Amino acid sequence: MRRLGLLWLVLLGCTTAPPPPAPTPVATPAEPRLGRAADAEKPAAQPEPKAEPAVPAPLPRPENATLQPPPQYEVVVETTLGQFVVHVDSNQAPHGAQRFYNLAMLGYYANATFFRAIAGFMVQFGIHGDPEVNRLWKSATITDDPVKMPNVRGTVAFAKSGRPNSATTQLFVNLGDNPSLDAIGFAPIGHVVEGMGVVD
Secondary structure (H helix, E strand, O other): OEEEEOOOOOOOOOOOOOOOOOOOOOOOOOOOOOOHHHHHHOOOOOOOOOOOOOOOOOOOOHHHOOOOOOOEEEEEEEEOOEEEEEEEEOOOOHHHHHHHHHHHHHOOOOOOOEEEEEOOOEEEEOOOOOHHHHHHHOOOOOOOOOOOOOOOOOEEEEOOOOOOOOOOOOEEEEOOOOOHHHHOOOOEEEEEEEOHHHHO
């Protein structure tokens, strides 16, 4: 099973690699004491290289969302209050699982926030901070999956409007058991397997 680390600074984040080891100290030879002749042998000071300007990351575009997810994968979600892990089963909701996988791999959720929370019901995320990115994804809908997994506490599903096949990028985590969502077609793609207290 594949586990993904994401860069979600407010909602999600990446599992960071450990810092590189400190460089091994190297002995520096003592300065020669021969006056001006020794100074002439010193190499001329080299100018500091100019820092290259940072290249902005490419926008996560819908046309690049073509990766096929593994049958099961996990996403490590790093928040400002800690992390939680979502286990996704592609067999339960293949369209939703593929979309979430691609959004994660494209870095769509970088700097995302929880923007809607209803106590005991659900908490929602998935609006990008850049209006241009939101415009690109507004019409990139996915086909509804049949509901194979009930909307119980800890399950994760795509939010959508009242129209069929209208989900794009927004997801929610069920904070309680919500069977009414099963009847109206909200198909969970997976569930939180670690850190549900962080979600709460």
